[in-house]
Amino acid sequence: DIQMTQSPSSxxxxxxxxxxITCRASQSISSFLNWYQQKPGKAPKxxxxxxxxxxxxxxxxxSGSGSGTDFTLTISSLQxxxxxxYFCQQSNSVSVTFGQGTKLEIK
Amino acid sequence: xxxLVQSGAEVKKPGASVKVSCKASGYTFTSYYxxxxxxxxxxxxxxxxxxxxxxxxxxxxxxxxxxxTMTRDTSTSTVYMEVxxxxxxxxxxxxxxxxxxxxxxxxxxxxxxxxxGQGTLVTVSS
Numbered sequence: 001d002i003q004m005t006q007s008p009s010s011x012x013x014x015x016x017x018x019x020x021i022t023c024r025a026s027q028s029i030s031s032f033l034n035w036y037q038q039k040p041g042k043a044p045k046x047x048x049x050x051x052x053x054x055x056x057x058x059x060x061x062x063s064g065s066g067s068g069t070d071f072t073l074t075i076s077s078l079q080x081x082x083x084x085x086y087f088c089q090q091s092n093s094v095s096v097t098f099g100q101g102t103k104l105e106i107k
Numbered sequence: 108x109x110x111l112v113q114s115g116a117e118v119k120k121p122g123a124s125v126k127v128s129c130k131a132s133g134y135t136f137t138s139y140y141x142x143x144x145x146x147x148x149x150x151x152x153x154x155x156x157x158x159x160x161x162x163x164x165x166x167x168x169x170x171x172x173x174x175x176t177m178t179r180d181t182s183t184s185t186v187y188m189e190v191x192x193x194x195x196x197x198x199x200x201x202x203x204x205x206x207x208x209x210x211x212x213x214x215x216x217x218x219x220x221x222x223x224g225q226g227t228l229v230t231v232s233s
């Protein structure tokens with residue numbers, strides 16, 4: 001299986017900050033990379049698909065980039081409602097795998 | 108609107124089986140793959156397998172081969188996931204989720220998950 005490694009595992013930032021989360025795949029996955037947001041007690045929500053495409057209804061402050069093995073999720077101006085855990089997921093093979101998650105807290 | 112509504116929480120003893128249901132609405136049930144993903148308490152997300160609701164074809168994660176069975180009932184637009192020989196480390200929230208890709212007959216592609224059920228907590232404890 002393809003291993004997905006996220007960093008950092010947690011971070012704390014202030015409202016209005018620019019935040020970046022990275023995800024690295026153990027082998028090239030082209031642009032088959034998705035990002036999800038999960039709030040406590042809720043199911044994950046798709047934010048970004050195919051590395052850089054914004055899912056319908058997701059605020060434009062979220063963006064994704066990267067290809068091959070290295071990817072980033074950026075929140076351009078952090079809002080209080082962005083407090084959540086973020087997961088990357090590779091969709092290069094049918095046995096999809098997820099990163100371990102990045103917990104984002106608002107200072 | 109697309110909805111996936113799962114069955115309620117379960118408490119099972121080690122060695123027992125559990126069957127979780129997921130009723131779909133708001134789209135053509137047989138046109139989109141259904142996947143199952145689980146999350147142990149405080150942990151990450153783990154893919155378990157996929158079913159093609161059109162023909163019932165399945166692909167399971169190697170870890171769950173022989174212990175997980177996914178089925179569907181097209182008359183009620185419901186998919187089911189049964190886990191047998193439960194262990195304490197099967198305690199988790201189990202999610203059904205829809206793949207964003209429409210079904211391609213005879214093909215099981217990798218998935219992006221655009222809709223999720225609310226989750227079903229399965230607790231395994233003696």
